[in-house]
Amino acid sequence: GDSVTQMEGPVTLSEEAFLTINCTYTATGYPSLFWYVQYPGEGLQLLLKATKADDKGSNKGFEATYRKETTSFHLEKGSVQVSDSAVYFCALIIQGGSEKLVFGKGTKLTVNP
């Protein structure tokens, strides 16, 4: 079946550090890939997405590139801020398939000043 595996947390960084959160997937079809973010006390928000191989999604300084050859969609940010502290979820959806978002378990990021 379809699944997403992402880096176990929690991750703790100092402000301005480089961030990578690894995400790999297994899919029965051709997926679209997403990163969602959940700030404390808030709902999930779409951070970025990519719908085909080699696409790069970007938003708020975060980037992720759809790598079909390695079935990966790693999230990166060059310089994190305290306000980036949240839980990050990698997810996929198979168009024309189950039409369900399949999420990873989430990675909690804490950025200290």
Next chain:
Amino acid sequence: EAGVVQSPRYKIIEKKQPVAFWCNPISGHNTLYWYLQNLGQGPEVLIRYENEEAVDDSQLPKDRFSAERLKGVDSTLKIQPAELGDSAVYLCASSLNLANNEQFFGPGTRLTVL
């Protein structure tokens, strides 16, 4: 534009009691989802509606869970009777339609069953 609205935000009940959660999706969004999020896990879809039709409820435990979206707008998810293991966050999400797969999530209802 208002986002997805859910109520209540928090609910504490004793086991074997019934409970209901309400969701109002973004105006004009035809597709509505209910998700279950256990602590430390990612959300898992329970049911998907296209307008008023439940097109995929394969993950909904039908012995105790039910859902409805009678007029194709807001939706209610019910548990009767609740069990200790139902303690979780119940999320509602909506999207414009299947072709537009960006889902917008509500803040969720945190259920605690004692």
